[in-house]
Amino acid sequence: MSLTLEKVSKAVDGQDWITDIDLNLEPGSFNVLLGRTLAGKTTLMRLMAGLDQPTSGRVLMNGVDVTGVSVRKRNLSMVYQQFINYPAHTVYDNIASPLRLAKMPREVIDKRVRETANMLHLESMLDRYPLELSGGQQQRTAMARALVKDADLILFDEPLVNLDYKLREEFREELRELFKTRNCIAVYATTEPNEALALGGNTAVLHEGQLLQYGRTPEVYHKPKDILSAEMFSEPPINVVPALVTESEVTFDETVHFKLNSDLQSLTPGRYQFGVRASHIGLVPHADDDLELPMNVDLAEISGSETFLHVHNGELNLVLHLSGVHEYDVDEQIKVYFPTHKIYGFDMAGSTVHVPTRLGGV
Amino acid sequence: MTIATTYNEDQAQERADSASLTRPVSAQKGTASGRNRVLLGLYLLFTLLPIYWLINMSLQSNQEILGTFSMWPQDFDFGSYIKIFTDPSWYMGYVNSITYVAMNMAISICVALPAAYAFSRYKFIGDKHLFFWLLTNLMAPPAVFLLPYFQLYYTVGMFDTHIAVALAHCLFNVPLAIWILEGFMSGVPKEVDETAYIDGYTFPGFFIKIFIPMIRSGVGVTLFFLFMFSWVELLLAQTLTATNAQPIGAIMTRTSTASGIDWSTLSAAGVLTILPGVLVVYFVRNHIAKGFALGRT
Numbered sequence: 001m002s003l004t005l006e007k008v009s010k011a012v013d014g015q016d017w018i019t020d021i022d023l024n025l026e027p028g029s030f031n032v033l034l035g036r037t038l039a040g041k042t043t044l045m046r047l048m049a050g051l052d053q054p055t056s057g058r059v060l061m062n063g064v065d066v067t068g069v070s071v072r073k074r075n076l077s078m079v080y081q082q083f084i085n086y087p088a089h090t091v092y093d094n095i096a097s098p099l100r101l102a103k104m105p106r107e108v109i110d111k112r113v114r115e116t117a118n119m120l121h122l123e124s125m126l127d128r129y130p131l132e133l134s135g136g137q138q139q140r141t142a143m144a145r146a147l148v149k150d151a152d153l154i155l156f157d158e159p160l161v162n163l164d165y166k167l168r169e170e171f172r173e174e175l176r177e178l179f180k181t182r183n184c185i186a187v188y189a190t191t192e193p194n195e196a197l198a199l200g201g202n203t204a205v206l207h208e209g210q211l212l213q214y215g216r217t218p219e220v221y222h223k224p225k226d227i228l229s230a231e232m233f234s235e236p237p238i239n240v241v242p243a244l245v246t247e248s249e250v251t252f253d254e255t256v257h258f259k260l261n262s263d264l265q266s267l268t269p270g271r272y273q274f275g276v277r278a279s280h281i282g283l284v285p286h287a288d289d290d291l292e293l294p295m296n297v298d299l300a301e302i303s304g305s306e307t308f309l310h311v312h313n314g315e316l317n318l319v320l321h322l323s324g325v326h327e328y329d330v331d332e333q334i335k336v337y338f339p340t341h342k343i344y345g346f347d348m349a350g351s352t353v354h355v356p357t358r359l360g361g362v
Numbered sequence: 363m364t365i366a367t368t369y370n371e372d373q374a375q376e377r378a379d380s381a382s383l384t385r386p387v388s389a390q391k392g393t394a395s396g397r398n399r400v401l402l403g404l405y406l407l408f409t410l411l412p413i414y415w416l417i418n419m420s421l422q423s424n425q426e427i428l429g430t431f432s433m434w435p436q437d438f439d440f441g442s443y444i445k446i447f448t449d450p451s452w453y454m455g456y457v458n459s460i461t462y463v464a465m466n467m468a469i470s471i472c473v474a475l476p477a478a479y480a481f482s483r484y485k486f487i488g489d490k491h492l493f494f495w496l497l498t499n500l501m502a503p504p505a506v507f508l509l510p511y512f513q514l515y516y517t518v519g520m521f522d523t524h525i526a527v528a529l530a531h532c533l534f535n536v537p538l539a540i541w542i543l544e545g546f547m548s549g550v551p552k553e554v555d556e557t558a559y560i561d562g563y564t565f566p567g568f569f570i571k572i573f574i575p576m577i578r579s580g581v582g583v584t585l586f587f588l589f590m591f592s593w594v595e596l597l598l599a600q601t602l603t604a605t606n607a608q609p610i611g612a613i614m615t616r617t618s619t620a621s622g623i624d625w626s627t628l629s630a631a632g633v634l635t636i637l638p639g640v641l642v643v644y645f646v647r648n649h650i651a652k653g654f655a656l657g658r659t
Contacts, residue, residue, distance in 0.1 A: 051556055071559050078560055084553045088575030101562035145561070 001062050001152040002027050003048060003185050008057035010043055010209075017043045018209045020057070025185045030176070030201030032217065033189040034232060040209040041189035045155045048187060050074055061152070076153040077146035081161050083138035085130035091117075091141050092126040098149040116148045119178065136167045147178065156188040160195075165304070172198050193235045197221060205232045227350040230275055236308050236319045238275045238344070245269050250340075255314065258291055263341050267354055275344035278308070278321035282337045291338040293318075297328040311336060413636070420629035427625045442630035452627075455610035456634065458524065462599070462607065463592045465528035466535060470588050471581070473532070474539035479569070481540065482547040483555070493544070496537035504598050507533060512601055522604040530602055531592045538591065539584050545657020546580025547573075579646075583653035586646045593639065610635055 003025040010018040018040050025031055033041045046052040047059065050071040059067045066074060077098070085094050095116060099109045117123050120140040130138050139159060146154055156175075160168040176199060179186050190196055196203050196217060203220045205212040212229040213220050224230035231237040243252035245267050251257050252274060285292070295311035295318065302308075302325055309320040309328065320336060328334070345354030419427055420442055421435040430436075446452040480486075481493050511530050512521075520526040550573070558568040574581065600612040614631050643650070652658075 049560070051559075071556070072562055072564070076560060078557065080553045080557070082551060082553060084551065084557050086554070086558075086572050086576070088572070088578070097563075098561040101567075142557075145557075 001183075001185065003153060004060040004063075005048070006058040006060065008044075008047055008054045008059065010047060010052065011055045016209055018047065018054070021211045023204060023211060023214060025187070025202075027185065028183045030179050030186045030199065031188065032196040032199055032201060032203045033187060033206055034191075034193060034196045034203050035189075035206035036191055036232070038208070039206040039232075041191075041206055042157055043209075044206065045078070045157055045187060045189060048153065049076055049078055049155055074153075075149075075151050076155065077149060077151040078155040079139070079142050079146045079157065079159045081158040083130070083135060083142055083162070085138060085141050085145070087129060087131050090127055090129055091122060091133070094130060094141055095122075095126075095144045095148050098145060102149065112148055113144075116144045119147070120144045120174075136163055136171075139163060139171075151184055153185045153187070156186070158189050158191065161191075168195075176200065193221075193233045196233070203233070205229050207232055223355050224344070224352060226352055227273065227275065227346045230344060230346075230352075234277055236278045236321060238277050239281070239318050240346075241274045241276070241316065241318075243272050243274045245272055252316075256291065256293065256316075258289075258340055261289065261340055263356060264343065264345065264354065267345055271348055272353070273346040273348065273350070275346060276318075276338065276342060278319045280339050280342040281318060281320045282339075283320075283322065283334070285337045286339060287341060289340050291340055293336050293338050295334055295336050297330060297332040297334060299330070300326060300328045302326075416629050416632050416636075419625060420633050422626060424624065424626050439626070442626040443634075445627055446630055446634065452613065452631070455608060455613035455631075458603070458607050459593065459599075459609040459611070460638075462524040462527040462531070462609070463589060465524055466531045466592045467585055467588045469528060470532055470535040470539045471585060473536050474543050474584070475569075475574070475581075477536075478540045478543035478547055479573075481544045483552065493540075496540055499537045500534050504534065504595065508598065508601055511598065515602055521602065522606045524607045526602050527599045527607060527609070528592075530598045531595060534595075535588050535591055539588055542584045542587060542653055542657045543577070543580055545655070546577045546583075546652075547657075549657070550576050579649045580652075580657055582646050583649045583657075586642050586650065587653055589642050590639065 003023075005021050005023040008018060008021045008023075009016065021044065033044060035041050043052070047054050050059070050066065050069060053068055057067075058065055061074070085091075086097065089097070092113060095113045096109050099112060104112075113126075114123070117126055120143060122137065122140055122144060125133060125137060125141075130141055133141065139162070143159065160171055163171065172195065175188075186201075188199060190199075200217050202215060203217040204214040205220060205224075207228055212232065213225045220229070221233055224233060227238075227240060231240075241252045243250055245251075245260065245264070246269050247260075249257050249259050250264065282290075293313065293316075295313045295316075298310040298312055298317075300307055300309050305323065305325060307320075307322045307324065307326045309322055309326065311318050311320065311334065318336065318338075342356045343354070344352065344356065347353050418432075418434060421438050421440070422432070423439045423441070426432060426436060426439075481489060507530070511526075515521045515523075515526045554572065554576070555568065558572050563572065596609070596611040599609040600615075603609065603612070610631065614628060614635075646653070
């Protein structure tokens with residue numbers, strides 16, 4: 001079963017929510033829709049599911065046009081961001097409901113419900129009601145209901161957003177395991193680049209209703225098509241610095257110069273925008289030709305066991321992604337090391353013209 | 363609720379008082395809680411006194427009611443109750459009232475459930491105006507509609523039937539039910555509907571098996587309000603009936619005869635008319651506040 005979107009658009013009240021999206025999802029693939037809030041992830045999923053109809057374009061399932069076919073007649077399941085269950089039914093009945101409606105024999109239903117419940121660690125909750133369970137268990141119930149039937153298409157709309165950090169990591173792993181053995185298309189929407197990387201598979205980067213890039217997840221990550229795609233697929237967003245390339249050296253921010261190295265030699269002289277991932281700038285040099293830059297600290301933002309360090313020097317603003325907790329005073333003078341081998345080159349229009357070849361780690 | 367809270371505060375206060383009798387703060391608080399008690403007592407006295415007096419009168423004979431001032435019945439006289447339960451012209455009043463109230467509840471809820479669902483889930487031209495217009499039906503006094511109803515039912519031969527009163531009461535009960543149910547239904551996320559369709563439920567299947575159980579407290583509260591407004595409405599019920607479907611309220615007005623007013627029987631009938639309401643309130647007591655807010659929290 002493959003899913004194809006052909007020039008799909010959706011406008012609501014004269015506003016374009018989805019613009020001309022072409023997408024082909026292979027059978028058995030795991031696909032991540034990555035984009036910020038309002039990027040159109042949910043809208044796109046609803047179009048895939050048939051809950052909403054596209055304003056123009058077609059949706060094909062296995063080559064058959066299913067645009068306008070009721071969601072009841074399609075074989076799919078969906079897990080929402082909110083925990084959606086039937087509160088008046090027990091967990092068992094919740095999971096069994098799609099099978100009962102498919103008129104399966106009682107024993108088969110029982111077997112499959114218990115199998116799925118075991119898979120999601122719900123075996124001891126079967127007789128309870130969803131609202132008596134914790135958030136994680138409620139979402140597991142919703143997932144179990146989605147997984148219990150052999151759907152051709154399973155849609156996850158940010159299912160882990162309302163769960164705590166620890167559960168999220170656990171779920172993510174389980175999810176990958178669950179889908180290894182299945183031959184259905186999974187689509188998973190998320191706002192977090194890290195989640196996309198952890199899930200692997202394919203990634204479609206969405207921005208303001210447009211599909212920026214689609215491909216294998218590491219491929220999209222390492223070779224972003226343009227600045228926007230690179231920004232969407234990095235947290236914190238990739239640092240962008242205007243630069244001038246001449247015959248022999250690179251200048252950015254008018255003040256910093258360094259010799260054109262083998263890596264950037266392919267660039268013809270002219271103006272560019274250079275991108276450097278926040279995690280690639282360090283407080284200690286990693287290579288001999290790392291550029292030492294004196295910077296002033298603006299803010300050290302601590303998130304979990306990681307620190308986002310915002311620094312500036314004149315017009316040059318950079319964000320560093322450091323592991324571990326680091327405390328800095330505002331306006332403290334520090335030295336950061338800028339890797340000249342890990343620079344993405346974008347032309348002034350934003351398209352990628354250079355991708356670093358010697359990538360070490362993420 | 364108020365009673366329980368005050369009681370607990372009192373208990374806690376008492377404990378605090380016994381622990382440290384010398385502290386001036388707790389002494390002040392002690393007088394405050396004493397004042398609360400007095401005010402609450404007065405409040406209960408004034409609200410319950412008329413009801414107590416009604417019960418008191420219903421258990422006395424007419425001579426005692428008119429002759430002496432007694433705080434409680436001197437000798438208990440259940441004659442009035444026996445009269446009501448044995449005389450068809452009395453007990454049929456209750457039967458008639460209950461019949462048309464039940465009919466009205468059934469019709470109103472059956473009409474209001476789908477209507478409220480439509481208002482809560484679909485957008486259509488003029489939906490908000492129509493929804494508000496419904497509420498305006500509750501703003502006109504029923505007397506306005508008395509004449510058209512009377513004339514209409516008389517012409518089509520529905521005068522003095524239970525269904526006539528039940529339908530007339532739909533005038534204010536259906537809008538009310540739609541408003542309350544819409545509030546409860548809008549509290550259910552739309553994703554539940556979609557999940558049910560994805561699972562393969564048909565619309566009626568989803569509505570009956572999934573949706574109504576989810577808003578059952580709302581349905582209960584709605585039924586209570588339908589009961590209440592239909593049960594206490596007298597003007598339409600009295601005017602649209604003569605003998606076959608006469609409500610208890612109308613029968614109670616006939617107790618003043620040439621030989622004077624039958625105080626005792628009238629009081630007994632009053633007590634019996636309060637009872638069903640008390641009974642129904644008991645079942646929905648936890649959800650009733652939400653009902654008064656028309657299902658909106």
